[in-house]
Structures are given as C-alpha cells and as structure tokens.
Amino acid sequence: MAPKLHGSLFSTATLRAIAALQEKGIExxxxxxxxxxxxxxxxxxLSFNPFGQVPAFEDGDLKLFESRAITAYVANEYQGKGTELAYHDAKKMATVGVWVEVEAHHFDPIASKLFFEKVVKPMFMGLExxxxxxxxxxxxxxxxxxxxETRLSKSKYLGGDEFSLADLHHLPxxxxxxxxxxxxxxxxxxxVSSWAKDIMARPAWIKTLAMQKQA
Known part of the structure; x- marks a missing residue:
C-alpha cells in the first residue's frame, strides 16, 4: 500500500515532503x-496533526507530522532507493545534521517572513x-x-559534496x-547563487513543481 501525504500544494512544508518522496522515487x-x-x-x-498544520503522512500504521520529520523518515526508511538523502556514516550524517538545523533555525524563520510579505500578502490577501x-x-x-557563501567555498553542497536533506529543505x-x-x-x-540554481534544477524538484502547477 502506497504511503499517503495529506497537505496543500501551495504550502512550503508540504512541498518539502513531496520533494523528498520524489528524490527517493517513492510512489x-x-x-x-x-x-x-x-x-x-x-x-x-486533526487526528493526523493535533496542531492543525499541513502536511501529515501515513506509511502503513505509521502516522507523522512536521515536514522535516517526514523527510528524515523517508530518507532513512527508503535508503538504497533514489537519492541518498541521509547516510549511515555517523560523521557524514552529523555534518548534514548541522546544516539541517541551520536551515530550520537560521534560514527558515527569516525566509518565511519574507515569503509571507512578498508572496502570501499580495497573492492571497490582496495586501502590499x-x-x-x-x-x-x-x-x-x-x-x-x-x-x-563561506560554507559553499569548502563543499559543493551544504552537507558535503553530495545533495542531502540539508539542501532539499531550502527548496520550497x-x-x-x-x-x-x-x-x-x-x-x-x-x-549561493550557483547552489540555488543547481538544486532548483533537480528533476525531483521539477516534478514537485509540476504537481503544484496541475493543482
């Protein structure tokens, strides 16, 4: 039975979870x-997420909410399929984990405020x-x-020389x-500009955006 993802295709958190599923090639x-x-x-x-926020995820009898928890599960449960977004090597994964935390605590709070001001207000609320x-x-x-910029002078991607959850989480x-x-x-x-163009051109992300356009 295929996993189910409950969400909105205009939600950045939902798109984050979809991107992980697409990278792994999971139906x-x-x-x-x-x-x-x-x-x-x-x-x-609300039976999936008592906080009333999308997305929510089902895989068999497992129910999850919070997009980054969903992507972490997908990356680990489906290791060996598609893109290896997470790693068994502890040191390698620790570095990825640092930049996953950076995205969640340093990038996303600021970017989300800009998203609200520059996208949500004019598009959905008719406000400047x-x-x-x-x-x-x-x-x-x-x-x-x-x-x-300093980090990317030392490695191709944030978590190292391979694309990982640390990069994927930024995409939406x-x-x-x-x-x-x-x-x-x-x-x-x-x-930063080269990195952004690189990850936004990934086939899995293009598929994710195609889903959104069809909505």
Whole structure:
C-alpha cells in the first residue's frame, strides 16, 4: 500500500515532503487539504496533526507530522532507493545534521517572513508588503547567506559534496522568494547563487513543481 501525504500544494512544508518522496522515487498518494476551507483545523485531519498544520503522512500504521520529520523518515526508511538523502556514516550524517538545523533555525524563520510579505500578502490577501519588514529581513537573510557563501567555498553542497536533506529543505521557500525581488539577495553571492540554481534544477524538484502547477 502506497504511503499517503495529506497537505496543500501551495504550502512550503508540504512541498518539502513531496520533494523528498520524489528524490527517493517513492510512489505515493496525495490527499489535498483545502486550507481556505479550514480543513486542516477539523477532523479527520486533526487526528493526523493535533496542531492543525499541513502536511501529515501515513506509511502503513505509521502516522507523522512536521515536514522535516517526514523527510528524515523517508530518507532513512527508503535508503538504497533514489537519492541518498541521509547516510549511515555517523560523521557524514552529523555534518548534514548541522546544516539541517541551520536551515530550520537560521534560514527558515527569516525566509518565511519574507515569503509571507512578498508572496502570501499580495497573492492571497490582496495586501502590499510592509517595506520595513522586508528590508529588515532581507538584511538578516543576507547575513545568513554570507555564512552559506563561506560554507559553499569548502563543499559543493551544504552537507558535503553530495545533495542531502540539508539542501532539499531550502527548496520550497527559496523557490517562492526567487520569484520576487528578494532573489537579488541570493544572486549577490556567487556560490549561493550557483547552489540555488543547481538544486532548483533537480528533476525531483521539477516534478514537485509540476504537481503544484496541475493543482
């Protein structure tokens, strides 16, 4: 029985989980959750995630929520299939783990604020971004990406010389931001810019975006 992923194709967290499944070449069933109708705040979805946030994931009798927990499970459960997003080697995986944490605690909080201002407000709420909030967070993003620029001078990808969860987790929010003027913050750093273009061109990510376009 194929795994099921419950979510919204416009949710960055859902796209993160889909990208991992696509990288591993796993057939899965997608169950669309209508966020505008509030389906994520009602049963039966709350039985999957009591916090009422997408995505949620089923694989047999296992139920998971939180996108990074889902990607970690997919990477480890399906080792040997598709892209090796996680590794048995403890030292190698520890390095990947550092940059997974960096994405979650340093990149994502800033990028998500910019995503809300530059994408969600104009597209879904008919509102203009707050220029002060955008300026403040683009400065913060630049400081984080300066660290990335240094890291990428030492390895092709954040977790080492191979694509991993550390890179994949950036894709959804970064994809949205690259469609806004915030792309200049990425493009101002040559190694970051090359890395972003590289990972956004991956076949698994192209398949993920194709799913979104069909929605």
């Amino acid at each position: 899965f069933e997608f169950v669309a959750i209508d966020l505008r109708a509030g389906e994520h705040k009602k049963e039966p979805f 971004p707050e220029s002060v909030v955008v300026e403040e967070n683009q400065k913060k993003l630049g400081e984080v990406l300066d660290v990335y 929010t970064m994809q949205y931001l690259m469609g806004t003027s915030t792309k200049e913050v990425f493009e101002a750093r040559p190694l």
